[in-house]
Amino acid sequence: MRTYLDCIPCFFRQALDMTRITGVDEATQKRVLNEVSKLIPDFPLDASPPKMGREIYRIVKGITGKNDPFKKIKQKSNKLVLDIYPKLKEEIRSSDDKLLAAVELAIAGNVIDYGVKNSLDIDREIEKILAGAKKSSKKSFDYQEFRNALNNSGSVLYLGDNAGEIVFDKLLIEELSNILPDTKITYVVRDKPVINDVLMEDALSCGLDKIVDVISSGCDAPGTILDLCSKEFLELYKNAELIISKGQGNFETLADEERPIFFLFKVKCPVIANHTGFNLGDIVLKKI
Amino acid sequence: MRTYLDCIPCFFRQALDMTRITGVDEATQKRVLNEVSKLIPDFPLDASPPKMGREIYRIVKGITGKNDPFKKIKQKSNKLVLDIYPKLKEEIRSSDDKLLAAVELAIAGNVIDYGVKNSLDIDREIEKILAGAKKSSKKSFDYQEFRNALNNSGSVLYLGDNAGEIVFDKLLIEELSNILPDTKITYVVRDKPVINDVLMEDALSCGLDKIVDVISSGCDAPGTILDLCSKEFLELYKNAELIISKGQGNFETLADEERPIFFLFKVKCPVIANHTGFNLGDIVLKKI
Numbered sequence: 184m185r186t187y188l189d190c191i192p193c194f195f196r197q198a199l200d201m202t203r204i205t206g207v208d209e210a211t212q213k214r215v216l217n218e219v220s221k222l223i224p225d226f227p228l229d230a231s232p233p234k235m236g237r238e239i240y241r242i243v244k245g246i247t248g249k250n251d252p253f254k255k256i257k258q259k260s261n262k263l264v265l266d267i268y269p270k271l272k273e274e275i276r277s278s279d280d281k282l283l284a285a286v287e288l289a290i291a292g293n294v295i296d297y298g299v300k301n302s303l304d305i306d307r308e309i310e311k312i313l314a315g316a317k318k319s320s321k322k323s324f325d326y327q328e329f330r331n332a333l334n335n336s337g338s339v340l341y342l343g344d345n346a347g348e349i350v351f352d353k354l355l356i357e358e359l360s361n362i363l364p365d366t367k368i369t370y371v372v373r374d375k376p377v378i379n380d381v382l383m384e385d386a387l388s389c390g391l392d393k394i395v396d397v398i399s400s401g402c403d404a405p406g407t408i409l410d411l412c413s414k415e416f417l418e419l420y421k422n423a424e425l426i427i428s429k430g431q432g433n434f435e436t437l438a439d440e441e442r443p444i445f446f447l448f449k450v451k452c453p454v455i456a457n458h459t460g461f462n463l464g465d466i467v468l469k470k471i
Numbered sequence: 472m473r474t475y476l477d478c479i480p481c482f483f484r485q486a487l488d489m490t491r492i493t494g495v496d497e498a499t500q501k502r503v504l505n506e507v508s509k510l511i512p513d514f515p516l517d518a519s520p521p522k523m524g525r526e527i528y529r530i531v532k533g534i535t536g537k538n539d540p541f542k543k544i545k546q547k548s549n550k551l552v553l554d555i556y557p558k559l560k561e562e563i564r565s566s567d568d569k570l571l572a573a574v575e576l577a578i579a580g581n582v583i584d585y586g587v588k589n590s591l592d593i594d595r596e597i598e599k600i601l602a603g604a605k606k607s608s609k610k611s612f613d614y615q616e617f618r619n620a621l622n623n624s625g626s627v628l629y630l631g632d633n634a635g636e637i638v639f640d641k642l643l644i645e646e647l648s649n650i651l652p653d654t655k656i657t658y659v660v661r662d663k664p665v666i667n668d669v670l671m672e673d674a675l676s677c678g679l680d681k682i683v684d685v686i687s688s689g690c691d692a693p694g695t696i697l698d699l700c701s702k703e704f705l706e707l708y709k710n711a712e713l714i715i716s717k718g719q720g721n722f723e724t725l726a727d728e729e730r731p732i733f734f735l736f737k738v739k740c741p742v743i744a745n746h747t748g749f750n751l752g753d754i755v756l757k758k759i
Contacts, residue, residue, distance in 0.1 A: 188487055188497065191504050195480040209476065209516075216479050216511060223508035228501065 233406030251376035260347025285358035292351025340423035343381040344430030375403035406432035521694030539664035548635025573646035580639025628711035631669040632718030663691035694720035
């Protein structure tokens with residue numbers, strides 16, 4: 184997906200938010216915005232937004248000297264969701280359609296971003312999403328197609344998105360493994376710290392490695408920019424019979440690909456809503 | 472009032488909105504954003520936001536070749552509010568406290584921006600504001616102090632803000648003239664087109680010149696930057712016994728001044744809310 188002009192104000196907003204997380208003073212924050220502004224004239228609109236997201240993170244790291252300012256936030260998000268893991272597991276177990284419940288929860292998890300402060304917040308968000316998912320018209324929710332595609336897939340590549348959310352991914356993966364005990368599932372994390380995106384250490388601390396193979400995409404953008412991915416990842420990507428792509432960043436970088444990709448995310452931004460024709464707030468399970 | 476880092480994403484948003492109004496293509500819109508981004512590194516945070524607003528408008532004009540892209544929008548706003556002028560007049564006439572009603576309406580008018588599409592929208596907004604004004608705690612609403620100050624003032628300088636809104640200003644000025652027949656009131660417009668701000672032609676087409684003196688501030692920013700104002704305006708400004716300042720732009724440029732200024736506006740932006748301690752959405756009648 185290309186970058187729209189409406190993304191540009193948002194790049195500055197994201198740069199500012201990221202920089203503030205590092206705790207630097209206002210003058211240093213301004214230096215970050217100055218550097219971002221220098222990139223704007225030459226940034227091509229046919230590049231995907233996460234390409235700029237990667238540049239912004241690089242600037243934030245370079246100027247603030249903090250390599251992984253979201254580390255504590257990521258650890259806390261993981262812990263908060265791990266704490267309610269038994270409850271989420273029970274939610275799925277007691278559902279008429281366990282896979283559907285796990286998918287809905289996995290999308291709920293995409294909403295849990297680093298703004299979430301405590302388990303009460305998470306509880307509220309999950310309730311809201313589950314209630315919304317049940318009420319929603321689900322126009323962009325191709326559950327039956329997803330289920331059919333799963334049954335015909337010998338291998339699934341699961342592209343992770345954020346910390347915290349990874350625990351919801353784990354629940355969905357466990358459900359997939361129950362249904363498809365012979366299918367090989369691989370979970371993919373980012374290669375280096377970028378915002379609050381999942382890294383190998385998150386996968387390990389949340390126990391993903393106990394249930395599936397976990398690999399890095401080789402890419403350090405908040406999305407999956409194929410040009411920046413490792414050979415190992417690209418090999419799996421090319422051969423996977425089904426790809427599950429979590430979150431907006433992966434959608435933005437892979438939406439134009441000709442692969443069997445099901446995108447799972449919540450439409451959190453008006454640019455994506457306009458681009459796709461989905462509604463802001465929609466939960467999406469869709470093969471593009 | 473200084474510029475905050477949170478204003479920077481908003482500068483790009485405003486530049487994009489303004490440029491789109493001119494109807495130019497995306498490549499030209501991008502050129503505007505490129506030029507704005509070049510200003511960021513050297514823009515001093517101790518300057519007020521309307522200083523950047525002025526620069527952005529200058530860039531939009533320069534690149535699109537449109538000197539007054541908001542002209543039709545301004546004319547339409549004026550017409551829409553002139554159409555309901557008799558109804559507004561009756562609203563004031565039938566109020567227990569006519570001045571209070573006129574002040575509340577004048578602030579309501581500050582909300583009517585160029586996004587308003589028809590008289591139904593305006594009706595709705597006014598109803599909402601009047602209902603809100605009656606309910607609100609009015610913590611930032613020093614009406615009694617304003618009324619007392621008026622009684623002791625031989626001259627009032629009234630700084631206009633937007634087209635459309637100017638008709639509400641007219642209603643308040645008529646009320647002021649009723650109460651204070653001997654007080655000299657001067658209405659101030661911007662010197663040159665800038666966004667949808669009031670110009671001399673708006674004052675003339677809305678009949679302000681029939682009831683008060685109308686002058687230009689000499690300034691072409693979306694606010695009142697004293698360094699850019701004319702001698703004539705500064706003379707009046709220095710000697711006015713009371714100044715009524717409409718809108719956020721005038722507030723941002725005059726908030727730190729040591730003059731008897733009552734600011735009338737609705738808090739439409741979180742930066743101003745944080746800076747002042749007012750709440751987002753508050754209607755403000757306040758001497759700083």
